[in-house]
Amino acid sequence: MTIEQKITEIVANAIEKLYATTVSVEQVQLQTTKKEFEGDITVVIFPFVKAARKSPEQAGEEIGKYLQEHEPIIENFNVIKGFLNLSISSAYWLELLGNINAEANFGLKAASEESPMVMIEYSSPNTNKPLHLGHIRNNLLGFSLGEIMKATGNKVVKTNIVNDRGIHICKSMLAWQKFGEGETPESTGLKGDHLVGKYYVIFDQKYKVQIAELIAQGQAEDAAKKNAPLMIEAQEMLLKWEKNDKDVVALWKMMNQWVYAGFDVTYKKLGVDFDSIYYESETYLLGKKKVEEGLEQQLFYQRDDKSVWADLTADGLDEKLLLRSDGTSVYMTQDIGTAQLRFENYPIDKMVYVVGNEQNYHFQVLSILLDKLGFKWGKDLFHFSYGMVELPEGKMKSREGTVVDADDLVEEMIATAKATSDELGKLDGYTEEEAYNVSRMVGLGALKYFILKVDARKNMTFNPAESIDFNGNTGPFIQYTHARIKSVLRKANDLGMAIPTKIDASITLNEKEIGLIQLVGKLPTVIQQAADEYSPSLIANYVYDLVKEYNQFYHDYSILKEENVGIKEMRLLLSQNIAKVIKTGMSLLGVEVPERM
């Protein structure tokens, strides 16, 4: 039982006894007592003044007095305005600390056979260019969400949908075929995704030249775009692909393999992974079939030009195209097919899509369409929508070359971490491999934490310079604190001190220690809340609070040099559990914490 539950229970009980009324759990509002006041936990009295028929002050006094007399854990109290501040006995806090320590997986719930299954789709790359900063936010959010759902007792399937077909894929294929001169990742030393991305850019450059030529010959811009030979060739290639043309398909397979190999490297570096991967090339036909079935059932309608539409005006939305007049599928069609296949493959209870907020409308529509098609899970699919990542200079535009490449960024973060460490002499005496490993954890930790601490819904500004700042609310600051705690524990061990599992209840705790135990004890509540609200940032900011508190404590009080053995042991036990909570919290964000740094 957490401290909040315990206090809620005894307060409710006290009020029922005193005022002969029933009290619901929601009525008992608790908060951590503000620093300026005496006490640990504060009860808001206002909700009870009616039942008490007394002033808030009087009621507070009465309740406080009752608690102090009847509940051994309440040592003292004071009332300020409508707030009853309770001081909890040290013995209770020490017991709580002992209980936390006894739980190896404190805060985490394991999934059981009956646990609901949550499928989380994230990443969703296109196979015509490498991953960029926006994908990084997506990947980190998706992975973290998966960890959080797991930690709250769900079975989690992480999935990816690879957008591997369409005209954009043909563009890079065509450019490679025409201008590539047989280049391969091996021959160039380029990562496969970067090589393919290079040809996507080349296509665009050559295409622009052709458009300019046609315009110079007197064509209108729109016409020029359609008539440029490269575009016509790309479309022909797409048609061939759809007809399963042997050569085109072979080229497509080869280039996609290059890209997948490149993506794998990036994913691995980022520390994200997937339990199952779906490809649009394998699901779009299924979606088409489903739409045709819907058409037969008159859920949709066909226009004169043979295109198929869903009329969603009854749902307050527009009409939505599902099949083009030439019978080919659109994005929505593919998502219907993918969803269906997934639900055939897994007993999914909840589907979560981690996709940027520019697709809010798409998922609103998808939900309704799936529902219309008779999939009962359609209605409760959850679109985890996140905002754009902008740079201090402004928006990222691939055409203007302001895109931050994911691989470059990761390398840059690690290199900066390395440089800073070297400058401070932090990694002296480490082997090269150890030093690199710490730099890797710190550089990635900086990046991941910086992105995950921000509320996902918001557009955010990613400032590379600031993100690598090792002060303040940053990953490295948290990692550093963890490493320092571990260092203290190692020294205690060297001194032959065993850290006890329980502390003698006669010890008196100071304010900071109580505050820390209270914070540590909140972990399970915070994780649950993060899961309920789909909010990794909640965890990030909680861990930061704890770390900040600990750092102050660390500077104000000695641990190893404390003379009172009982207090020293208690502080070691407390430190050990704080390290445990930091590690747990950070692992939910996919951030590693080094033992030393």
Added chain:
RNA sequence: GGUCGGGUAGCUCAGCUGGAUAGAGCAACAGCCUUCUAAGCUGUGGGUCAUGGGUUCGAAUCCCAUCCUGAUCACCA
């Protein structure tokens, strides 16, 4: 124009199921290394919580209106 987000310190962000004097970090300034890791700690200055109304014992938080800003409303994905 319709729909959906966002607007809190110079900057980046917490706080939002209503609670005490709105919090951190960065930047600026002033201190603290013979001390368990100074990638740290302490202090100072910095706010009409976009604006106006409403709900009530109490509003950054809930409701309404307005303004600013972003996304979206494609036979693109």
